[in-house]
Amino acid sequence: MSTKLGTGAFFTGNYRNLFKLYGYSQEEIERRVEDTWDNLFGGNEDTRIYYEAGSDMGYLLDTGNIDVRTEGMSYGMMMAVQMNRKDIFDRIWKWTMTYMYMSEGENAGYFAWSCNTDGTKRSYGPAPDGEEYFALALFFASHRWGDGSVPFNYGAQARNLLHSCVHKGENNDGYPMWEPANKLIKFIPNCDYSDPSYHLPHFYELFALWANPEDRKFWKEAATASRDYLKLSCHPVTGLAPEYAYYDGTPNNERGYGHFYSDSYRVAANIGLDTEWFGVDPWQYDEANRIQTFFSGIDPSDYRRYTIAGEPFEEKSLHPVGLLATNAMASLASFEGPHAKACVDLFWNTPLRTGDRRYYDNCLYLFAMLALSGSFKIYMPAV
Incomplete structure (x- = not known):
């Protein structure tokens, strides 16, 4: 049934x-x-898999590769907001913004997918599965705990990130994380294929409610496109x-x-x-x-x-x-x-x-x- x-x-x-x-x-x-x-x-x-760093930061360690990944950091934030652990959430988010965020180059607005435990970047490329988890975890944090000062203005951070995911490349400034023509998430921004496990239509339904108003139609269509794509893949x-x-x-x-x-x-x-x-x-x-x-x-x-x-x-x-x-x-x-x-x-x-x-x-x-x-x-x- x-x-x-x-x-x-x-x-x-x-x-x-x-x-x-x-x-x-x-x-x-x-x-x-x-x-x-x-x-x-x-x-x-x-x-x-979680380790504190200094007085106010922390990271999740990929114990098999001995690095810190946006996948794990965004997962840790989602876990923390579900468990009502704002202290852990804020430590992870501050580490992420301090070391992984990229403010220049073609990937400005995204996060470096892999760093060493001291915060030095091992890659300057992003991985979209981290960005989508970051965005929803931030929205949930905003709704559960309220927004604070930068970088803990969770809702604004989520909306800014989703804006980059959709609009990068419109000014020849890099690549979007979703293919504009079919609304499908990419494996990495500068490729023309996907990863079925990245497809989270239940996240996109919520982005369609909380992203910047001009992008809400896109996210609603992305939810439908992802459900259809999973049937194909x-x-x-x-x-x-x-x-x-x-x-x-x-x-x-x-x-x-x-x-x-x-x-x-x-x-x-x-x-x-x-x-x-x-x-x-x-x-x-x-x-x-x-x-x-x-x-x-x-x-x-x-x-x-x-x-x-x-x-x-x-x-x-x-x-x-x-x-x-x-x-x-x-x-x-x-x-x-x-x-x-x-x-x-x-x-x-x-x-x-x-x-x-x-x-x-x-x-x-x-x-x-x-x-x-x-x-x-x-x-x-x-x-």
Whole structure:
């Protein structure tokens, strides 16, 4: 049975707690969410990914590559606003603005996607998945806590960033992050292909409400375009998406990125949260079932790289915990599906990842913990 259209939390204000629906107690759910946060942002050296820097800044560390990425920083801000931790949010945002923001050159207005832990830039190029998470986290912060002085004037910062994402290049000053002709997010600004896991139509629906008025029509159209694009890029039988895909949805196999691998895992999480928040696309129900069915007979220890048709490679998954976490999050799109509860139970019974590669897995783990407990919420402006 698919989710009824228009029954997402944006319309109803009700967030489903799938853990509770599947039999876990509210007390243990709340404890698990708090423990997960504490293990990522506290002092457990086996699982932590957040580190303070000086008296008023902090960063999330990619523990596998020993750098600070806009992906992780924007994720950390979203986690912090969901957990009502303004102190952590402001530390991360100040580090981001101090070291990652670019004020000149063709990427002015964007953020350098990779820095060393001392703040020196490893790249002067941006990655759009960071920018879109920064923007929505800033809007939520503005609505939850109110705006402060620069750089903590959250709402203005979000609107300025989205303006750059849409309008860069109109004065030969660089490249936009969304392709103007089709409203699809790019993998990087100066390319002509996309990454299906970057597509967050549920974010764009909110940008259409809160961005600068002249850009709101663009974001509404981008939400529709992204939902349509996912139908093209996800395999009709397995549900698997490539890491990179052309604008027609076909896999971009340049340098081996046309397969289902690390980036691709996020597609399942994104369709789950889009359904939870908006519930406007019945295709997402079937897509969640396809993904979960594909993985239902595979032990996580044997997760691999796959073609989108499901053919396995010898190469093992680099982030198996992240993959099972996102598969569980897909249950939000199909909570009565044949594998929905099993995926959630598998996630619940899997601990946080430890070791050098824990960063990406544990980010996806906390997002799944928030979403499946009904705690990944939309924060609207104060009335």
